[in-house]
Amino acid sequence: MADLRRAVLWWGFRALCRTVAGLGRALYGLEAEGLEHLPRTGPLVVVCRRISRVDFFAPALFCTLVRGEFSGITSAMAVSNSRLLASAAESMGILANLKGAGLSAMPLLTAYKMLKQGKILLLADEGEVPWDGRLQPLRAGAAWLALRTHAPVVAGMVHGGYDAWPRWARGPRRGAKLTMRFSEPFHLADRAWDRVTPAMIEAGNRRLVEELATLSRGYMLRRQRVSA
Template sequence: MLYFVLRRLLGILLRTFWRPVVEGREHIPREGRVIVASNHLSFIDSIILPLVVTERRITFLAKSEYFTDRSLRNAPSRWFFTAMGAVPVPRGQARAAQASLDTALEVLKREEAFGIYPEGTRSRDGRLYRGRVGVAWLAFAAEAPVLPVGLIGTDRVQPVGARFPRIAKVTVRFAPPIQPKDYAAVAPGLARRQLTDDVIDTIGRLTGQERAPGYNELPAED
């Protein structure tokens, strides 16, 4: 209940001040499990997406520090992620990464929508980095379609390091879902890589971002 009240209130603010342009809304599945895979430019991405996807509730993972940091400075983030039903996860270790995927799989098995950033972490230079195959592992394990999303302008709304959002134009573009069954004839390891690359390529076409040659490494503090 709190989730829907909060989304409605924040949605009013979003439409009033930022008036996001949403394209391709017809591609959003209205029911059933789906992985919402987006580029990642700003902290505010995890706020924008649940607010523009009014058809579904999207569950995101959030680093555990947002929930365990009891400081006054972190209070808005802690309250928001708790209210939006985000799932806290540790970061930085292979075991933690697999635990995150296992948690995501549980969400999808409930026929819900799960949000993921295939690049792994925010792009600090605006380029689109190579995707990590966790998104494909999840798609095959859950037999869930992947909905590619391109976010444009969120890095200007809240640049990395900025404490408060600014007024800037935001565009959200959706592409048709990518179906894991289309890779059934490909060897599993290659299929995971191919599906992931197809998701990133689609996001790149949606955003027009410059492509980076490798992976986006997690900073010490992000």
């Protein structure tokens, strides 16, 4: 019965993701670049940079590109505040976490176990959506997971999101072009570490920021705020 429930939930979730991705294609010409870099099986940590209110198109498109199931951590208030949604999400391996709090202990340890089982883990960059679209300082979650498991990491970013709906704008704007870009896989260490030090986290975060900044070149590193 549990397997049937899980299968039905995944079918519904994928149908929703296909619908959202299709809406992104219709409204903003949503497409993906760097798919040749994206492994189709785990273990894998995908860290996506958030810059706008339309970044939800990224996980929807990601869901349509990856074979099999993947896991993730969400700070969506609808999941965090609803026992029904939280239970459904947990059944699918989607973990609820407090918004803006970074990865707390329980979701972090569960995510670690998922990676050890060969899962694909989709993470946001753990901060709030920035008002000006600039890359925010990273917290320890993604780096800790990659260092503990030696899972490869892929960085992701939606180009055009800030043009479509920045945080400060009252509503979305038409005319923007959305492109989901992926980096080549990379490791934060040469092996899995049983003990991860603050210095290792700091070095890992620097590498993550460098990869996210590289994906941002030509778009968010040199942009000026446009009027609402």
